[in-house]
Amino acid sequence: MWSSEQDSNTTNPIPRNRTFGSSSSSSRSSPSSNASIIFPQTPRRSMEDVWKDISLMTPLQNHYHGSNNHHHPNHHHNQHQNHFHLSNKSNSSFKGMILQDFLAGPLNRPLSISPPIDHPTLPPIPTPNLPPTSLSLNSGLDFGYLGNSPSSNSSSGDSRVTGRATETSSFISPALNDMITGPSSPGNILSFCSKKRVPEGSMVGGDRRQKRMIKNRESAARSRARKQAYTNELELTVQTLTQENDKLRKQYDQLRHSMEGQQTTRNTLQRCTSSPF
Amino acid sequence: MSRDSLILGQIIGDVLDPFDPSVSLRIVYNNQQMFTGTDLKPSAVVNKPRVEIGGSDLRVFYTLIMVDPDAPNPSNPTLKEYLHWLVTDIPATTDASFGREIVCYESPQPHSGIHRMVFALFKQIGRQTVRTAPAVRSKFNTMDFAMEHNLGAPFAAAFFNCQREGGTGGRRWR
Numbered sequence: 001m002w003s004s005e006q007d008s009n010t011t012n013p014i015p016r017n018r019t020f021g022s023s024s025s026s027s028r029s030s031p032s033s034n035a036s037i038i039f040p041q042t043p044r045r046s047m048e049d050v051w052k053d054i055s056l057m058t059p060l061q062n063h064y065h066g067s068n069n070h071h072h073p074n075h076h077h078n079q080h081q082n083h084f085h086l087s088n089k090s091n092s093s094f095k096g097m098i099l100q101d102f103l104a105g106p107l108n109r110p111l112s113i114s115p116p117i118d119h120p121t122l123p124p125i126p127t128p129n130l131p132p133t134s135l136s137l138n139s140g141l142d143f144g145y146l147g148n149s150p151s152s153n154s155s156s157g158d159s160r161v162t163g164r165a166t167e168t169s170s171f172i173s174p175a176l177n178d179m180i181t182g183p184s185s186p187g188n189i190l191s192f193c194s195k196k197r198v199p200e201g202s203m204v205g206g207d208r209r210q211k212r213m214i215k216n217r218e219s220a221a222r223s224r225a226r227k228q229a230y231t232n233e234l235e236l237t238v239q240t241l242t243q244e245n246d247k248l249r250k251q252y253d254q255l256r257h258s259m260e261g262q263q264t265t266r267n268t269l270q271r272c273t274s275s276p277f
Numbered sequence: 278m279s280r281d282s283l284i285l286g287q288i289i290g291d292v293l294d295p296f297d298p299s300v301s302l303r304i305v306y307n308n309q310q311m312f313t314g315t316d317l318k319p320s321a322v323v324n325k326p327r328v329e330i331g332g333s334d335l336r337v338f339y340t341l342i343m344v345d346p347d348a349p350n351p352s353n354p355t356l357k358e359y360l361h362w363l364v365t366d367i368p369a370t371t372d373a374s375f376g377r378e379i380v381c382y383e384s385p386q387p388h389s390g391i392h393r394m395v396f397a398l399f400k401q402i403g404r405q406t407v408r409t410a411p412a413v414r415s416k417f418n419t420m421d422f423a424m425e426h427n428l429g430a431p432f433a434a435a436f437f438n439c440q441r442e443g444g445t446g447g448r449r450w451r
Contacts, residue, residue: 219351223391225285229314
């Protein structure tokens with residue numbers, strides 16, 4: 001089954017070749033078609049099952065490596081082909097991989113997740129074949145996107161859609177109807193990465209993701225620094241003000257006492273010199 | 278103490294070298310004192326603030342520099358630093374209106390990100406030691422400028438955060 005798919009994959013023209021390339025893209029398409037068939041019938045599989053499938057398939061498809069990138073939640077660029085491919089294969093495994101890989105870095109993805117596992121409705125990445133104009137930019141499978149069914153990519157699609165099931169879901173649904181069967185429903189399907197349609201190699205996608213991640217970290221660090229500086233200053237001010245307050249209170253009390261003392265003396269009549277006449 | 282806020286906010290490092298604050302610097306926008314690290318929107322800082330200098334001797338003169346080290350964007354500060362205000366010959370115990378405004382106050386209008394707007398106070402060795410204004414406001418370097426004009430280390434500093442008027446307020450930690 002897989003082999004047949006692969007053949008079909010290779011024949012599928014995929015205009016965009018990510019670095020992992022044509023083979024992966026081709027493989028992607030096949031799984032999708034299979035997936036479409038499979039989906040309706042396969043119930044949700046556990047991650048272990050999927051993972052097992054993947055590991056079995058691994059030796060067969062070494063060339064699929066690298067497509068794991070798309071699992072990064074942060075980075076939604078480009079990854080489409082690769083991860084479409086991956087998504088088909090093993091959604092659950094991706095998930096597992098994603099977590100580890102995500103931590104390890106974009107290029108650590110297990111390569112072989114080739115065979116399109118019966119795609120359970122597991123992690124998201126459905127990449128429906130959208131008309132050529134729709135390009136999928138999102139690279140990664142977001143865990144958030146889970147759910148659905150990798151759609152079939154068969155044929156034409158250059159577009160790999162990954163990512164958020166936001167605006168494009170409506171866009172996708174008509175296209176998907178044919179392609180995607182089974183669990184994937186428009187609601188589940190991930191939509192394109194909304195704004196970024198940049199045709200780039202998958203390598204660049206990974207770099208972008210890394211850069212984005214770094215930038216995000218820096219921004220977070222700046223925010224923490226701001227917060228600390230503000231709190232520190234606030235505490236200092238509170239301290240100064242409290243001290244000043246105490247000092248002023250003391251002064252006030254002292255003054256009051258001395259005033260009272262003076263007043264008592266004033267209540268009595270006092271002799272004073274009068275003009276001499 | 279208040280120097281810690283400057284360290285935490287990375288002012289010491291990005292803009293100024295480490296120093297010991299020795300003169301009080303009080304910055305008042307719209308009759309409200311500005312504490313280091315607060316957030317002010319551009320609408321609040323449209324007009325120049327009242328800057329009150331401490332010290333005791335009227336014959337000592339100070340230079341006040343206001344820069345934005347996060348121009349145009351904190352994650353990509355290509356114009357670092359952007360000079361907003363430069364006032365010299367401010368006598369101690371007075372405020373900035375008693376000095377000479379060499380570079381007039383330009384109100385902050387950050388386009389993206391949350392910018393730190395830094396005030397730095399330097400003591401002059403004499404009067405009229407700072408005469409020339411830089412040609413452009415961007416790519417200013419406070420420490421280099423201080424070195425060129427024999428201003429030495431800063432005597433006081435403060436900063437606030439500014440983002441564009443419609444900004445969302447940054448990450449949620451308040």
